[in-house]
Structure formats: structure tokens, C-alpha cells
Amino acid sequence: MAETTLADAERALAQASDxxxxxxxxxLRTARQxxxxxxxxxxxxxxxxxxxxxxxxQRIRVVRARDAYDGGLGSAMNPTEEDAP
Known part of the structure; x- marks a missing residue:
């Protein structure tokens, strides 16, 4: 049973990218819990x-950061001349 839990966590890591x-x-949170x-x-x-x-x-933080970056936050943090105020 213990190996199943560890293997399940590894599968969750792989699955999260999709x-x-x-x-x-x-x-990821369920696997961590x-x-x-x-x-x-x-x-x-x-x-x-x-x-x-x-x-x-770490993957939870990466996924959250990916969402923030994809949401336009990344361009606000590093604007181009066109986006600058």
C-alpha cells in the first residue's frame, strides 16, 4: 500500500502538466496530502x-506561476515600450 501512495504521487506530478x-x-494537493x-x-x-x-x-508553485504568467501578469512585471505606462 505504501508503494502505491508513492507511485500515485509520481503519477500526479506527471499528470499535472497536462x-x-x-x-x-x-x-497535486491531494497527492501531497x-x-x-x-x-x-x-x-x-x-x-x-x-x-x-x-x-x-514545488510543482504547485510552478503551476500557480504559470497561471500568473499566462494571465498577463508577466508582461505587467516586464513591460515592453508598447505596454509601459
Whole structure:
């Protein structure tokens, strides 16, 4: 069962790149929560679990940033002459 949870987290990481922002964040958060629930499980490789949890957190930030950039925030932060006030 523990290996399934770790494998599920890896699948969530791969799946998130194909999903819209909110769906990707939901998938990643669910996987992260499932890993957190396994923190004290003696059948889980704690090092691998922590690494996957960190990767999930990073991917959530990347997906959120991608959404902000795609939403035009990126151009507001780095305007061209045409976009500058």
C-alpha cells in the first residue's frame, strides 16, 4: 500500500502538466496530502516520501506561476515600450 501512495504521487506530478491550472493544483494537493498522511508509516521510505512531497510543493508553485504568467501578469512585471505606462 505504501508503494502505491508513492507511485500515485509520481503519477500526479506527471499528470499535472497536462491539466488546467486549478485541476493540476487539486491533483497535486491531494497527492501531497496523501503523502503527509503517511509520515509515520513504517512501511514508507521516509526519504523518498519527503522528496516527493517537496517536488509536489514545488510543482504547485510552478503551476500557480504559470497561471500568473499566462494571465498577463508577466508582461505587467516586464513591460515592453508598447505596454509601459
Amino acid at each position: 491539466l488546467e491550472t486549478e485541476d493540476a493544483v487539486t491533483v 496523501n503523502l503527509r498522511e503517511k509520515r509515520n508509516d513504517p512501511d514508507v521510505d521516509e526519504v523518498r516520501r519527503e522528496e516527493l512531497e517537496t517536488r509536489l510543493e
